[in-house]
Amino acid sequence: MTILLVDDNSVNLFVIEKILKNAGYDNCVSLSSAFELFDYLQLDAENPAGNSVDLILLDIMMPEIDGIEACKRIKQNERLKDIQIIFVTALEDKNKLAEALDIGGVDYITKPINKIELLARIRVALRLKAELDWHTLHDKKIQYELDLATHVQRSLLSPPLNKEDIKIEVSYLPSSNLAGDMYYWHKINDHRYAIILLDMMGHGISAALVCMFISSVLREAVKQLVEPELVIQELNRYMALLQNGKDENLFYFTAIYLVIDTDKKTIEYVNAGHPYGYALVDEETLVPLSKGSCAVGFFEEIEVEKQLIQYNEDVQIILYTDGVLEAMGPCEIESEKHLRTLTSTKWDFSQSLIDNLLPKEKQINQPDDMCVLMIQAH
Numbered sequence: 001m002t003i004l005l006v007d008d009n010s011v012n013l014f015v016i017e018k019i020l021k022n023a024g025y026d027n028c029v030s031l032s033s034a035f036e037l038f039d040y041l042q043l044d045a046e047n048p049a050g051n052s053v054d055l056i057l058l059d060i061m062m063p064e065i066d067g068i069e070a071c072k073r074i075k076q077n078e079r080l081k082d083i084q085i086i087f088v089t090a091l092e093d094k095n096k097l098a099e100a101l102d103i104g105g106v107d108y109i110t111k112p113i114n115k116i117e118l119l120a121r122i123r124v125a126l127r128l129k130a131e132l133d134w135h136t137l138h139d140k141k142i143q144y145e146l147d148l149a150t151h152v153q154r155s156l157l158s159p160p161l162n163k164e165d166i167k168i169e170v171s172y173l174p175s176s177n178l179a180g181d182m183y184y185w186h187k188i189n190d191h192r193y194a195i196i197l198l199d200m201m202g203h204g205i206s207a208a209l210v211c212m213f214i215s216s217v218l219r220e221a222v223k224q225l226v227e228p229e230l231v232i233q234e235l236n237r238y239m240a241l242l243q244n245g246k247d248e249n250l251f252y253f254t255a256i257y258l259v260i261d262t263d264k265k266t267i268e269y270v271n272a273g274h275p276y277g278y279a280l281v282d283e284e285t286l287v288p289l290s291k292g293s294c295a296v297g298f299f300e301e302i303e304v305e306k307q308l309i310q311y312n313e314d315v316q317i318i319l320y321t322d323g324v325l326e327a328m329g330p331c332e333i334e335s336e337k338h339l340r341t342l343t344s345t346k347w348d349f350s351q352s353l354i355d356n357l358l359p360k361e362k363q364i365n366q367p368d369d370m371c372v373l374m375i376q377a378h
Contacts, residue, residue: 001126002044002052005030006037006067007059007088012111016057016088017143019115025122034065038073041080053083054121054129060089068100075104082132084125088113093344146205150177153208156199156215158185166193166263166377170377171354173323173363173370180207181321181369182215182251186222193319194222197373198255198296210242211250228270229258229304232293239297252297256289256319262377267309267317276336277319278343281311286344289317299313314378318343320357323368327358347374 004023007013013030020028031037037056037119044053056074060067067087074080086099087108107129161168168185180200187193196218200207214235221234226227232255242246242251256277258269273295276288293304309315319341327336339357347356353372354363363370 001054002027002029003058003122004028004037004040004053006032006034006056006062006070008032008062009059012088013058015113016118019113019118020122023119034062034067034070034073036071041074045079053080055084055125056088057088057122058105060087060091060096067333068096068103071100071105072103082129082136084129086121086125098298122297129314146177149205149208153178153212156212157183161185161193165191166260166375167349168193168195168372170315170351171352171355171372173354173366175323175366175369178205178208179369181212181323181371182211183373184215184218184222184372186219186225188259192226192259192261194226194257195373195375196222196255196257196261196373197229197274197277197319198253199319199323199369199371200253201251201297211253213242214253215236226259228259228268228306230294231257232270232272232296232304233302236296236299236302240300243297250297252295254295254322256292258289258317260315260375260377262319265311265315265377267315268306270304270306272304275320275322275325276340277317278340279311280316280318280344280346281309282313282315283346286340288340289319311377313360314376316343316346317375318347319373319375320372322365323359324354324372326368327362327366327370338355347376 003020005013005016005028017030029040031040041053058067060069071085074083075107084106085104087105088110088111091097100108106125108119109118114307157172160170170183174181183197185193185195200211217235217238221231225231225234239251254274255272256269256274258267260267270288271289271294272293276290279287279289281287287309291307293302325332325335328338342357354370355373357372
């Protein structure tokens with residue numbers, strides 16, 4: 001812990017330093033100008049063991065750069081802004097003192113120095129600095145854990161797929177580091193693929209945690225059960241277990257799960273309360289993926305009915321989460337109509353999928369996660 005004393009009057013420096021050292025504050029550094037203060041802080045920053053300054057006792061009336069300007073510059077520096085500054089002044093100008101506190105000073109003490117008052121104000125400032133340091137360290141730890149969780153969550157997402165008979169591409173734009181949207185596909189055999197896009201209730205940490213839980217369940221369910229209605233019912237069973245019998249802990253998600261067979265040219269799917277997906281069949285007919293069941297997690301048991309789509313030559317399927325509809329416009333009904341028009345033509349892979357639906361300015365700073373997934377089979 002270091003306390004800096006900044007005053008152009010050497011007598012004032014001597015008096016304050018003596019008071020502090022008698023009180024047990026041994027690591028005090030006396031400086032005679034704002035320039036010396038800036039030089040010291042710069043050297044401290046370059047020191048591997050730097051950032052040791054906790055408190056500055058700063059005179060207001062100094063030549064060239066006064067204490068108020070010096071404080072303003074310190075508070076504008078992200079690395080230095082938490083250093084506590086107590087102004088030491090002989091001023092009786094209340095407006096000047098108010099300005100000093102407004103730009104970042106934590107307190108002030110007037111000359112001549114009162115020993116008891118000075119030490120009391122220093123103790124308060126150092127306690128505040130200790131609390132700020134704790135919060136800074138805690139925030140760094142939380143950020144590290146969030147970054148790690150983000151990395152884990154991203155690793156659960158499937159990579160693009162580009163086979164002779166099927167292509168799968170995705171645009172994934174989470175609203176924060178952790179997201180409630182998830183997609184996954186699994187190759188069942190040489191010509192059958194299971195694909196899911198889901199949107200967990202909410203977004204952020206809570207949605208992401210439940211999403212990662214369901215992701216682990218989903219992988220086993222897809223491998224063992226395969227069929228759309230069986231997979232959705234299994235996911236619902238696990239969501240019911242997660243509720244733990246408490247109505248206030250209602251977790252649920254919407255999803256479209258489908259199995260595409262490129263040999264038989266069929267798509268079997270269940271829409272579990274999700275925004276409609278669209279299948280462009282043989283580049284002629286646009287079929288909404290609209291039926292199947294309610295959202296997963298609302299009830300302990302749900303009725304699920306799979307649907308079948310047949311194609312002859314090729315099919316293009318567009319799936320998306322409701323964050324896309326919200327970003328397209330204030331009215332989701334109108335957005336859905338517009339999206340239906342946009343999905344009635346064949347897309348290519350020359351641009352990001354989301355670019356087909358939203359201009360760049362609407363793709364940033366959105367309040368909800370956004371995901372667009374495209375499947376092309378022939």
